[in-house]
Amino acid sequence: MSTVNVQIELNELLAGGNAQLQLSVPQLVEKVLMRQEGNLTATGAVSVSTGKYTGRSPKDKFIVNETSITDKIDWGSVNQPISEAVFNNLYTKVLEYLKEKEEIFVFKGFAGADHKYRLPIQVVNEFAWHNLFAHQLFIRPSAEELKTHEAAFTIVSAPTFKADPILDGTNSETFIIVSFEKRIVLIGGTEYAGEMKKSIFSIMNYLLPEQGILSMHCSANVGEEGDVALFFGLSGTGKTTLSADPNRKLIGDDEHGWSDHGVFNIEGGCYAKCVDLSREKEPQIFDAITFGSVLENVVLDENTRVPDYKNTSLTENTRAAYPISAIDNIVLPSVAGHPNTIIFLTADAFGVLPPISRLTKEQAMYHFLSGFTSKLAGTERGITSPQATFSTCFGSPFLPLNASRYAEMLGEKIDAHNAKVFLVNTGWTGGEYGVGRRMNLSHTRAMVQAALNGELDNVETVKDEIFGLEIPLHVPGVPDEVLMPERTWADKEAYRAKALDLAGQFKQNFTKFAAVSEETVKLGGPLQG
Numbered sequence: 001m002s003t004v005n006v007q008i009e010l011n012e013l014l015a016g017g018n019a020q021l022q023l024s025v026p027q028l029v030e031k032v033l034m035r036q037e038g039n040l041t042a043t044g045a046v047s048v049s050t051g052k053y054t055g056r057s058p059k060d061k062f063i064v065n066e067t068s069i070t071d072k073i074d075w076g077s078v079n080q081p082i083s084e085a086v087f088n089n090l091y092t093k094v095l096e097y098l099k100e101k102e103e104i105f106v107f108k109g110f111a112g113a114d115h116k117y118r119l120p121i122q123v124v125n126e127f128a129w130h131n132l133f134a135h136q137l138f139i140r141p142s143a144e145e146l147k148t149h150e151a152a153f154t155i156v157s158a159p160t161f162k163a164d165p166i167l168d169g170t171n172s173e174t175f176i177i178v179s180f181e182k183r184i185v186l187i188g189g190t191e192y193a194g195e196m197k198k199s200i201f202s203i204m205n206y207l208l209p210e211q212g213i214l215s216m217h218c219s220a221n222v223g224e225e226g227d228v229a230l231f232f233g234l235s236g237t238g239k240t241t242l243s244a245d246p247n248r249k250l251i252g253d254d255e256h257g258w259s260d261h262g263v264f265n266i267e268g269g270c271y272a273k274c275v276d277l278s279r280e281k282e283p284q285i286f287d288a289i290t291f292g293s294v295l296e297n298v299v300l301d302e303n304t305r306v307p308d309y310k311n312t313s314l315t316e317n318t319r320a321a322y323p324i325s326a327i328d329n330i331v332l333p334s335v336a337g338h339p340n341t342i343i344f345l346t347a348d349a350f351g352v353l354p355p356i357s358r359l360t361k362e363q364a365m366y367h368f369l370s371g372f373t374s375k376l377a378g379t380e381r382g383i384t385s386p387q388a389t390f391s392t393c394f395g396s397p398f399l400p401l402n403a404s405r406y407a408e409m410l411g412e413k414i415d416a417h418n419a420k421v422f423l424v425n426t427g428w429t430g431g432e433y434g435v436g437r438r439m440n441l442s443h444t445r446a447m448v449q450a451a452l453n454g455e456l457d458n459v460e461t462v463k464d465e466i467f468g469l470e471i472p473l474h475v476p477g478v479p480d481e482v483l484m485p486e487r488t489w490a491d492k493e494a495y496r497a498k499a500l501d502l503a504g505q506f507k508q509n510f511t512k513f514a515a516v517s518e519e520t521v522k523l524g525g526p527l528q529g
Helices: 003-014 025-034 084-099 128-137 143-147 194-210 239-243 283-288 361-370 403-417 441-453 492-510 518-524
Strands: 019-021 046-048 061-064 080-082 104-111 119-125 153-158 175-179 184-188 214-217 219-222 228-233 249-252 255-258 263-265 269-273 294-296 319-323 339-346 356-359 372-375 387-390 420-425 461-463 470-472
Touching: 003 019, 003 084, 003 119, 025 046, 025 128, 046 128, 084 153, 084 175, 084 184, 104 128, 104 194, 119 128, 119 194, 128 194, 128 269, 128 294, 128 319, 153 194, 175 194, 184 194, 194 214, 194 255, 194 403, 214 228, 214 403, 219 239, 228 239, 239 339, 239 441, 249 255, 249 263, 269 283, 283 319, 339 361, 339 372, 339 403, 339 441, 356 361, 356 441, 361 403, 361 420, 361 492, 361 518, 387 492, 420 441
Parallel strands: 019 104, 046 294, 061 080, 061 175, 119 153, 153 184, 228 339, 339 420
Antiparallel strands: 104 119, 175 184, 214 255, 219 228, 219 249, 255 263, 269 319, 294 319, 356 420, 356 470, 372 387, 461 470
8 A cells, every 4th residue: 555545545534524623622521521431530630541451562563664764673572563564454444443433533733842843743533532632742733833734644543443463463452553654653452542642752763863853751851041951760760750840940751852952842741650649749740630631540539539549450550641731830832952961860779879970971871771770579570679670761662763873862962062961879778679778859859959050060079899980979968978879788798799780780781782882881881790
């Protein structure tokens, strides 16, 4: 099937009488309730259940192996190839399936807050609440922009269409397929809305580097003087908590591009985790969940419709989707200058990484590629002690290109803009998980603040003999003894053994980056282990 035929089929679907185009938030909320897709919460948000799938399905995600991109994609377990024939067959089936629905819903918008680099997108949904999600997560067009909007990529999502793996060539009933040539994302068999968000992010991770723009899985904020900070970190490292600063304005909480002009948010909304959410701990997120927001898999009180954020009976991965404009302390449009400071966050459950250390460019590239944090005992079946986990560039599931491409771009931008890079450990000190204790949050905040304020630029440091990291000897508001991890351990030999073990795991993980320069490996990684 040619690209032209794909577009013809899509146009036929959208011209049908069942297509509801660019409905407003109130209209979509009405549709959700009328169609019994969800319930209204006490604050006016829409509460929905995603059924069987409460998270992404990475084994069901594919990229169509097309001539123009086959030599560019980093094929493997993350970027699984699928044939054009399989895609064409499923695409026709899904569109025929949607034509028979009483209603389908269409949203037109953008990915990318910088007008020079933004991607016009279109989202076609079987569910009204999925369209509401798209309306809140992506960038909404003005009335004038809508008049000339032409989608460069279209998501077609049919959650109740289930593939037959034998007939359709998929791994299961679920499929998330990206065709870069036909500019289509085809989703079926899953109600989890996050697949739409991350599919567009994956597409931007392919398109932006082709324009010389570094795409990043990070949060970003800006100070009163215009100084920009980036926060990279996997789940549980404190990325959301530490980037939410009353003295700094939020640029975005998850996905950004770094161009020759500066940083821009890729999204128009936030997709925040809700487990144990409270106004006391995270007031900005708590208060943002109002009319038009979407709550996924959050249990409500049957009578009051008040969300019970502590209840994880449906999943630990409870989520809230809301527009970034629901937060007061933000930058609009979500664009700022070049980063002055970059923070890599890790939750080291082994208790051996320093709470803060300054990184050279090579170390920044090494730790960016490593993307280290820890899984804790009890978080997954079979995990009885802390385990190292590595997610390349802090976002390995969403990188279509070879990881070295992103790391090299980061190194170039650090050099070009003299950005300072710090590794901050929000994990354990005084021993590993179960023996030591979690880093004091007030100490971590003080360290991050000192890094952002330039107070660590000229402070005396000492080099960690195992990891080679430069550790500041003094940080305002933090006891000196906290800064050196070995000093916090009662058993020094146990510390050394655990540190060497983790350093060895870093080195073993890094053997997969064959395309990375020897200089990065030599100067960026642990000295021992």
